Amino acid sequence: MSVIDKTTPNDAGSPSPRSARRTKVAEPERFALLGVWLVLIIAFSVIVPETFPTSANVSNMLGSQAVLLILALGLIIPLRAGDYDLSVAATLNLGAIVVAVLNVQQGWNIWMAVVAALVACTLVGVVNGLIITVFDIDPFIVTLGVSTVVQGLVYLISGSVTVSGIDRDLSDAVLTQPAFSIPVDFYYAVGLCVVVWYVFEHTAFGQRLLFTGQSHDVARLNGVNVAGLRRTSLIASAFIAGLAGVVFAGTTASADPVSGASFLLPAFAACFLGSTVLKIGRFNPWGTLIAVYFLVTGITGLQLMGAQQYVQQLFYGGALVIAVVMSKLVRARGERRRRALAATAV
Numbered sequence: 001m002s003v004i005d006k007t008t009p010n011d012a013g014s015p016s017p018r019s020a021r022r023t024k025v026a027e028p029e030r031f032a033l034l035g036v037w038l039v040l041i042i043a044f045s046v047i048v049p050e051t052f053p054t055s056a057n058v059s060n061m062l063g064s065q066a067v068l069l070i071l072a073l074g075l076i077i078p079l080r081a082g083d084y085d086l087s088v089a090a091t092l093n094l095g096a097i098v099v100a101v102l103n104v105q106q107g108w109n110i111w112m113a114v115v116a117a118l119v120a121c122t123l124v125g126v127v128n129g130l131i132i133t134v135f136d137i138d139p140f141i142v143t144l145g146v147s148t149v150v151q152g153l154v155y156l157i158s159g160s161v162t163v164s165g166i167d168r169d170l171s172d173a174v175l176t177q178p179a180f181s182i183p184v185d186f187y188y189a190v191g192l193c194v195v196v197w198y199v200f201e202h203t204a205f206g207q208r209l210l211f212t213g214q215s216h217d218v219a220r221l222n223g224v225n226v227a228g229l230r231r232t233s234l235i236a237s238a239f240i241a242g243l244a245g246v247v248f249a250g251t252t253a254s255a256d257p258v259s260g261a262s263f264l265l266p267a268f269a270a271c272f273l274g275s276t277v278l279k280i281g282r283f284n285p286w287g288t289l290i291a292v293y294f295l296v297t298g299i300t301g302l303q304l305m306g307a308q309q310y311v312q313q314l315f316y317g318g319a320l321v322i323a324v325v326m327s328k329l330v331r332a333r334g335e336r337r338r339r340a341l342a343a344t345a346v
Helices: 017-026 028-047 055-064 066-080 088-105 110-134 139-158 168-175 184-202 204-214 216-221 226-252 259-274 285-304 311-345
Strands: none
Touching: 028 285, 055 066, 055 184, 055 285, 066 088, 066 184, 066 204, 066 226, 066 259, 066 285, 088 110, 088 139, 088 226, 088 259, 110 139, 110 168, 110 226, 139 226, 168 184, 168 226, 184 204, 184 226, 184 285, 204 216, 204 226, 216 226, 226 259, 259 285, 259 311, 285 311
């Protein structure tokens, strides 16, 4: 997906402060999802006051989405560069299964098993990056094919059965509640959000990602190593997906070969919906975090009101469609604005 820069460069090539201020004032819609989220919280607190606004429910919502948030934060890295990675859910599965099999069946130390899982998942990103950039193939097709291969490896390694009994040390590392009765995996996810934000906003790599996502050809003509940058983003995505798999294994103390698939649609929904928040048209970590917890707020509230399990599919699927449509509208509006500015300059 392309990204839209909302500021007008001045003569030195940097955004004009006056233009940036006008843009912020003119775009209240970048806070729209926050407003809707607040309305949902108030509404559910009034409708189901005995269950929704309780500390136990808040703690459960925050902790239960840590794996999804970690996975989505990895996914926005190649998305920011204009590449889809459909292999992240299978890679998460691979990470969880490798940890479980090595620790439970092979007797490895849990932390050695974690390192091996992260290496295995990183190799998935290496394969994705090399095939996409060396042979210049659409990442959608490549990552879909690699995802299928990885899922086959997961079945092979696990014997198509759930592996349980993972060392409790891993569960303690991700489920301890250091503050406000919230599992520590939530704090890991927020910490990763800070890291991704810093890389995106304050490093040359992050700025090149943004430039590359706008146009691979233009970025290449301006001296950006587009192939190397795309490979790096896909490797980072796979590594973080493996990290999500490790956390997932720790939260359940087991791993099965199919559960990771359920994270793919929610991860994409969170990424695209997050691109409509704070920085419209750009994949950004804080928007992704807001989108993840906006979705779980709606789903949890409806379930507490008696809605069935299908509400998850309705919410995630609907959010993805709406976010993609909004992104299309944003791109069209941005293109019209650029043309208007160009005409004014002439």
